[in-house]
Amino acid sequence: MNTRGRLWVLIGPPAIVLLAFFVLPMINMGSFSLRQGSFGAARQLWTIEHYRAFAANEAFQRLLLRSTWLALATSLLTVILAYPVAYHLAFKAGGRRMTLMMLLLVPAWTSFLLRILAWKLILGSEGLFSVALQALGLMQEPRPILLYTPTAVVVALVYSWLPFVALPIFAALQRIDVRLLEAAADLGCPPWRAFVRVTLPLSVPGVAAGFFFVFIPTLGEWVTPALVGGADGVMYGNIIQDQFARALNWPMGSLMSLVMLAAMLGLLGLLVGLARLLRLDLEVV
Amino acid sequence: MSGLAVELVGLTKTFGGAKGDEVNVAAVRGVDLGIQAGEFFTLLGPSGCGKTTTLRLIAGFETPTAGEVLIEGRPMSQVPAHRRPVNMVFQNYALFPHLTVAENVAFGPRVRGMARAERDRRVQEALELVRLPDVGRRKPAQLSGGQQQRVALARALINEPAVLLLDEPLGALDLKLRKRMQVELKHLQQEVGITFVYVTHDQEEALAMSDRIAVMNDGMVLQVGTPVEVYERPATRFVADFIGETNFLPAQVALREGDGLWLTLEGGRLLARQPAEALQQGQAVTLALRPEKIDLAPSNAGGLGGVVQEVVYIGTDTRFVVRLASGAQVVARLQNIGERGLGEFGVGDAVTLLCAPADVHVLNN
Amino acid sequence: MQRQRWPSLGALYYALLALFMYLPIVVLVVFAFNDSPLMVFPLKGFTLQWFRALGQATEMLKALRNSLLLGITSSLVATLLGTMAAIATMRYRFALKGLFLAVASMPLVIPYVVLGVALLILFSTVGVPLSLFTVGVGHVIISVPYVMLIVAARLAGFPASLEEAAQDLGASYWLTLWRVVLPIAAPAIMSAFLTSFTTSFDEFAVSFFLTGTDTTLPVYVYSQLRFPNRLPIVVTLSAIVMVCSVALLLLAEWLRTRGEPATRRVKQ
Numbered sequence: 001m002n003t004r005g006r007l008w009v010l011i012g013p014p015a016i017v018l019l020a021f022f023v024l025p026m027i028n029m030g031s032f033s034l035r036q037g038s039f040g041a042a043r044q045l046w047t048i049e050h051y052r053a054f055a056a057n058e059a060f061q062r063l064l065l066r067s068t069w070l071a072l073a074t075s076l077l078t079v080i081l082a083y084p085v086a087y088h089l090a091f092k093a094g095g096r097r098m099t100l101m102m103l104l105l106v107p108a109w110t111s112f113l114l115r116i117l118a119w120k121l122i123l124g125s126e127g128l129f130s131v132a133l134q135a136l137g138l139m140q141e142p143r144p145i146l147l148y149t150p151t152a153v154v155v156a157l158v159y160s161w162l163p164f165v166a167l168p169i170f171a172a173l174q175r176i177d178v179r180l181l182e183a184a185a186d187l188g189c190p191p192w193r194a195f196v197r198v199t200l201p202l203s204v205p206g207v208a209a210g211f212f213f214v215f216i217p218t219l220g221e222w223v224t225p226a227l228v229g230g231a232d233g234v235m236y237g238n239i240i241q242d243q244f245a246r247a248l249n250w251p252m253g254s255l256m257s258l259v260m261l262a263a264m265l266g267l268l269g270l271l272v273g274l275a276r277l278l279r280l281d282l283e284v285v
Numbered sequence: 286m287s288g289l290a291v292e293l294v295g296l297t298k299t300f301g302g303a304k305g306d307e308v309n310v311a312a313v314r315g316v317d318l319g320i321q322a323g324e325f326f327t328l329l330g331p332s333g334c335g336k337t338t339t340l341r342l343i344a345g346f347e348t349p350t351a352g353e354v355l356i357e358g359r360p361m362s363q364v365p366a367h368r369r370p371v372n373m374v375f376q377n378y379a380l381f382p383h384l385t386v387a388e389n390v391a392f393g394p395r396v397r398g399m400a401r402a403e404r405d406r407r408v409q410e411a412l413e414l415v416r417l418p419d420v421g422r423r424k425p426a427q428l429s430g431g432q433q434q435r436v437a438l439a440r441a442l443i444n445e446p447a448v449l450l451l452d453e454p455l456g457a458l459d460l461k462l463r464k465r466m467q468v469e470l471k472h473l474q475q476e477v478g479i480t481f482v483y484v485t486h487d488q489e490e491a492l493a494m495s496d497r498i499a500v501m502n503d504g505m506v507l508q509v510g511t512p513v514e515v516y517e518r519p520a521t522r523f524v525a526d527f528i529g530e531t532n533f534l535p536a537q538v539a540l541r542e543g544d545g546l547w548l549t550l551e552g553g554r555l556l557a558r559q560p561a562e563a564l565q566q567g568q569a570v571t572l573a574l575r576p577e578k579i580d581l582a583p584s585n586a587g588g589l590g591g592v593v594q595e596v597v598y599i600g601t602d603t604r605f606v607v608r609l610a611s612g613a614q615v616v617a618r619l620q621n622i623g624e625r626g627l628g629e630f631g632v633g634d635a636v637t638l639l640c641a642p643a644d645v646h647v648l649n650n
Numbered sequence: 651m652q653r654q655r656w657p658s659l660g661a662l663y664y665a666l667l668a669l670f671m672y673l674p675i676v677v678l679v680v681f682a683f684n685d686s687p688l689m690v691f692p693l694k695g696f697t698l699q700w701f702r703a704l705g706q707a708t709e710m711l712k713a714l715r716n717s718l719l720l721g722i723t724s725s726l727v728a729t730l731l732g733t734m735a736a737i738a739t740m741r742y743r744f745a746l747k748g749l750f751l752a753v754a755s756m757p758l759v760i761p762y763v764v765l766g767v768a769l770l771i772l773f774s775t776v777g778v779p780l781s782l783f784t785v786g787v788g789h790v791i792i793s794v795p796y797v798m799l800i801v802a803a804r805l806a807g808f809p810a811s812l813e814e815a816a817q818d819l820g821a822s823y824w825l826t827l828w829r830v831v832l833p834i835a836a837p838a839i840m841s842a843f844l845t846s847f848t849t850s851f852d853e854f855a856v857s858f859f860l861t862g863t864d865t866t867l868p869v870y871v872y873s874q875l876r877f878p879n880r881l882p883i884v885v886t887l888s889a890i891v892m893v894c895s896v897a898l899l900l901l902a903e904w905l906r907t908r909g910e911p912a913t914r915r916v917k918q
Contacts, residue, residue: 003742006823010738011750014731014794018754021787025768032771085667088660100664102899107671109895110678112852113871114888117881118674121681126690128677159674162667179379182346185366186373187393187444194367197392201383212759220761223855227875237763244767244859254771257764268759 029254038250050252054259060239064263067236070150071218074157075211081158082165082210086203089166090173101170108163116227119156123147123228148230156224157214165210172206173199208275212268219264236260288358290448290480291320291343295352298338312338314504315352320448320482321497322357325474327483329491330501331527336484337376339501340450343482345369357447372441373450377457378433380425386412386436387421393444411439414473431462438473448480455490467493488528492516500524522648525573532574532615536647538564545642548572552610553589553638557645564649571648578644579617581605584635591615593634596627603627607636675892682886687879700886707883713870714887717851720782720866724789725846731790732797733839737831739798740805741813755795765791766859773860780862788856793846800845804838805831 036045054060085104093100107115122128125142133139146152176199184194222237229235240260243253298313313335320326328336341347343354345366354361356370372393380389387408394404412418415435425433434454441449454470455463471494474481485491491498492512499509500523508520519525522533536555539547544559548570555572564570584590594614595606602618603626609615615638619626630636681689685697704711735754739747757765766788773784812834816826832839854868861869871888874880 007738007742007744010734010742011744014735014738014754015750017731017790018794021769021772022757022765022791023753025765025772028772028775029764029768032775081667084660084663088664092660103668104671106892106896106899107675109848109899110675110892111868111871111888113854113868113875114678114885115674117875117885118678121677121689121691122674124690128673128691131691159670162671177377177379179375179377180381182344182366183373183375183379183381183440184392185346186344186371187440188367188396189392190365190367193396197396198381202381204383216759217761220763220855222763223858223872237761240763240767241858244770250767250771253767257767260761261764264759264761 029257033251033255033258035251038248050249050255053252054255060236060256063234063239064236064259067219067221068263068267070154070235071215071221074154074161074218075214077154078158078161078165078214079169079207079211082162083169083203083207085162085166086169086173086206089170090176104163104166108160112160113223113227115160116156116224119152119159119228120147123152123155147228148233150229150233152228152230153221153225153233153235156228157218157221160224161214161218164213168209168213169203169206172203172209176202204275216264216268219267220260288322289319289355290322290324290357291318291326291482292355292358293318293339293343293352294355296339296342296349296354297351298335298342298347299350311504313342313349316501316504316506318499318506318509320480322447322480323478325471325481325483325494325496327485327491327495327498328501329485329488329498329528332486334501335504336486336501337452340373340452340482340484343448344371344373344450370447371450372444372446372448373452374434374437374441374454376452376454378425378437378454380433380436380440382425384424385421386417386423386425386428389425389436390421390440390443392440397444407443411443412436414442414477415439430458431466434458434466438470442473442477442479446479448482449474451481451483453485454483455485455487463490470494492528500527502527519573519646519648522571522573525646525648530576530616532572532576532579534572534574534609534613534615536570536572538566538568538570538647540566546647548645548647550589550609550611551613552591555589555638555640555645556642557647558642560647562649564647569650571650573646573648574615574640575644576604576616576618577602577620578640579615580639581607581617581619581630581636582639584637589638591636591638593630593632593636596630596632598627603629605630605636607638678885679889681882682889684882687882689878689881689885700882703883704886704890707887710867710870710874710883710887713865713867716782716864717867720786720789721847721850724786724850725793725843727786728790728793728846729797729839729843732794732842733801733835735794736798736801736805737827740802741810754798757791758795762792762853762855763859766856769856770859780860782862782864782866784860784862785857785866788860789846789850789853792853792856793849796845796849797839797842800842801835801838804835808834 033050034046034048036042036047036049089097089100089104120127123145124130124147125144127145127147129145130139130142133145134142146155180198180202181194184198185191189197220237221235222241225233225235225238226241229238236256237260240253240256243249243256247253293316296313296316296318297311300310300312316335316339328339330336338347342349343356343361345361345364349362361369380386381392384392390408390411391404394407399407408421409418412421415438417432417435417439420428420432420436425436428436434457437454451470455466458466467490470481483491483494495512497509497511498515500507500515502523508515508524510518515524516528519528519531525531526533534550536548536550539549539554541547541559542556546557546559546564548555548557550572557572581593589609591607591609593605594608595604597604597606598621600621602620605617605619607615607617617638619629621627680693682700683696683698684693685699686694735750738744739751744750769784769788769791770780773780778784812830813826816830817823821829852868853866854872857866857869858872865873871884874884
């Protein structure tokens, strides 16, 4: 078999699977946004009425904006909380590094849904915090603490993502040659300045990887807000899910998905462009 | 400027010692050294001899277990690395990969709060000093090894340190570039007049560049002296062996004759210049003979006799391996000039080894 | 002084964070032993009834079995496809490589909800009924880019000359892949498989749209969240799953460190 033949054998199956189950569904979804209805004859009729409806619906747009903001806040907060953890692991933990890393990762091995449920059990009106506050006499009657607010969504999401953000930052920090820090000290940098001028810039690829690792799924998140967000914590993903699970307006759902895709790619482009403007090396996909 | 730029007093560094470590490794053991201001001083020794640790102790990256580092007379034990008046050229340069060349060089002045205009001017000066005026906007990764080396130099020199520390700075360069950089570094040092403390394991490099050399082994300084002193009058067998090629021969002290000393070996005898320390008759000693200081003469010239075992032509010289009666082998090198050198003796020829008394070194066992 | 203050500050932060990370886990485990069908504080007393009831929860056990089966199958497929793609892109030059890489890594930047509904519409358009197969397709698409990244990183770490050497010594191309490339990439392939498996086993956002009558464990759990009195059993099962996975992890770590002295001896 010649080189061409071998290449086809290797690249053929993954290419076909990706075409059939990734590219095709995306194109199909695009075309579905132009259909009148979800099922039967309405599925065969072409229309742009959903585009008009979406453009006219300010609530949708507000929700998209708010979800973006929530995703940004969650990603930033997670990165900020995870950074010292990664720093400690990379530079201070010494021989206990493996143990501490395991300690961080074990909670992530519990079911995602149940970890969110656990937050309901902690924040609910008969939850751990509420009962504890009442027992301390700081609160008179059972009341949920933060539950069914956007804050609860952020707490639960930060909780879920934290270990996964600490890991890429840790990896980036670990790659830093200690001699660079010595060089900074040698050139007159006190430790905190060496951190700002050397460690931090060199850990940007890890920070960026962690940030996007959170930002992308959080923008499309619908499960966490559905469980702990309440009415105020609804995100854009929830209304997409709603079009398929309840409203059964698939064309509208398709359109909303397209809008989210466009928003996502646009934002990623913007962030990467911004990073390039600041001359940061991202090295992410 | 005169006086000591760096003084090391009983400097000791032990690694390990924390719980769980099996052994404590003494990297530096009671080193006493005085380095003159304006001097090109080299710490020379095999890898693991403690020379790099000594340099890092001066820079402040390591804390001494005992002893003290003084820079320009000031004790440094309470001074962290970033406040010491020294700068370092790291082994693999340790250039900041996220900064441009100019930003790398500007790092020190910027940290010290130098004004922008002044800083830019100094950076340009420093880059011109290392003959790289046009690469300021590039990233270190876009430079060749030799260029990175110069940038590392510029980054250190721009701070006008009292002492410049260099940790095997030429180690990563190929031979030709290395030779060129040796000359350039030496010129640079004379030009800027800064004290250089240079660490290397390459004896040729040390001899070519240094004003003085400290030969180290096993965490201790064995000899301090000019290149001529350490090469011509090695204090110990280690120094003689490490710097250049040396033949070691067991001998016994025979008798004194004027300011000379006769030594007997199996197969003959040699006259040496009277060494400084007193030796007793019959005492066992070791003779250190440099191959290029040994001359060969046809047999029956008396002295120390042997048989040529191997003749190797190496361009400038011819290398003869001579087997003595004791079975010991001695290497002699003759320059290929006129009738001398190649073709003068063949394998199997009986020869006599000749060596001027001043070139016979007697090492006390 | 600074050297002594910093580690303790870092360690303190780490401890606080560990508390934050473990609080929900502890709460869950506590409720697996709480003698009340309602998961509220204050606690009612110790019981093992939820563990006893586990055997009768046939629907849940079926969902667990489905999830395990689906996780293994979809991860095997994703690992195979991703490894092939990684070898092709790392070792060959071809015209549309850039495009292929861009498309293959796209699932990394697409929210799961979009992927889920896009596949749902496709299956509906083509007339494929929803089942574990359709869920599996979703999981394969999610995992392939991760497998590709992990395996490609490993392949980048060793030179292609090893393969040339094997072929020079008379091995055919496929034998070379089997005897040289795969063994070298094995740790990465194994880790890619495990990553895929854990992703699939816990995946809900996509599965929700693609599940038929046979549900996976996360889909089942989600359906039970509305019936509070069945939750204790669910929590009990997940506590067991967690203990098992931690035990597996520790076992793997123990095996790894146990193997180490031998290799160290060889090196010396």
